[in-house]
Amino acid sequence: MNKKKNILMCLEQLNIGGVETAVMTYCFGYMEKGHKVYIAAKNGIFTPKLEKNNIKILEIEYELINHFPLEKKDKMIEFCKNNNITEIHIHQYPCALYWLPICLEFQIPYIAYIHSIVPGTPKWFMETYPVYNIALPLFFNNASKIICIAESTQNEINELFHIKQEKFKIVSNLLNISELSNNPLPENITTFGIMSRLSKEKMKSIQKAIEFFLEYNKIQQDSKLLIAGDGPEKKEINNLIKGNKNIKMIGVITNPLDLMTKIDVFMGVDRCILEAIASKRIAIVSGYNETVNIVNKENIEKLRKENFSGKNLEKSNITPEILNKYEKEEIHKIIEENFENIDKKNNVTNNLYIEELEKTNYIDTNFFTTINKFIEGNVDTNDAREELQKIYNSKRWKIINKLAKIIKK
DSSP states (O other): OOOOOEEEEEEEESSSSHHHHHHHHHHHHHHHTTOEEEEEEEOOTTHHHHHHTTOOEEEOOOOOOSSOOGGGHHHHHHHHHHTTOOEEEEOSHHHHHHHHHHHHHTTOOEEEEEOOOOTTHHHHHHHHSTTHHHHHHHHHHHOSEEEESSHHHHHHHHHHHOOOGGGEEEOOOOBOGGGTTTOOOOSSOOEEEEEOOOSGGGHHHHHHHHHHHHHHHHHSTTOEEEEEOOSTTHHHHHHHHTTOTTEEEEEOOSSTHHHHTTOSEEEEOTHHHHHHHHTTOEEEEEOTTSOEEEOOTTTHHHHHHTTTOOTTOOSOOOOHHHHHTOOHHHHHHHHHHHHHHHHHHSBHHHHOOOOOOOOOOOOOHHHHHHHHHHHHTSSOHHHHHHHHHHHSOGGGHHHHHHHHHHHHO
């Protein structure tokens, strides 16, 4: 039997988003298994639900900065001590700058979660904020486990930082299936749904889904499309739909069931596809690469490998004309086969990572202070390199040598 843990979840904020929803699922999954869960994040729309379930929140705003924010360290340490935190789960890169000094000085084991499958994300952080050239190698090399949602993400991190394979684990997005699975199956295909952050990186997917619906609407003129979400590209999406009376923008929703119970077909990408399948709806991946694929037993495993983004499928397998010809029996068969698959592989109840974690390597705060001084121009390269040599023992020479080269550069 696993020892009960006090787990601190670190993410940027508690508003609507894929990472936020995933962390909420993890929280309640761990609680169901008897562990205590805490949050360190900026408050948002999910705060009342967490507090209602007696989850303590350390409110903290993670800024995009070019130094380790040691000035906030005392407050964070106090929270960890008062709540006897036994491990920390770091879900986004900006959080790493804040928690890495604490994890390493106090040897608190931590898991590095990589939710994004956008290629080049680590490089962007390192090029934009040079402190990440030091923070990210430390972050990944000292993590007890690195959990990725896609193989491509694991490969990218491994290529950049040369991490031992045994540190990685691929865990697809998890859901609390029981919260979503009680819907009656659709009888026909009339109402479509999109649920997304209305942001630039999502626009290709959203646009393709709208185009698909508009073609379907020419065949079935009583069909409707509901679009849930908000964001900076809302005006652009309004331009795309051009006042079409069959398309309705319904704003932000906090529970996917608020949309899924109203629709027959969901179109989108990523975690929302899983939520649609769990809600027993037809799920169509409107991919970032502008392919359109109905999820079925033939492609579900391949789609899962890239988090249902569609990026690893070169051709579409569905058109509005083909979809319109589906009979009720065929619709139900696809839905039930998809549901059976994700109930086994994406259900939080039996897919949480609950292994015991080893302590991290010890690194004193002086290391991070020295790095900050160097970035600020208050210490020269040789002094920084000497400080690294003092802090790391001989077994860690490969990492120190790499960091010294980074500093020299």
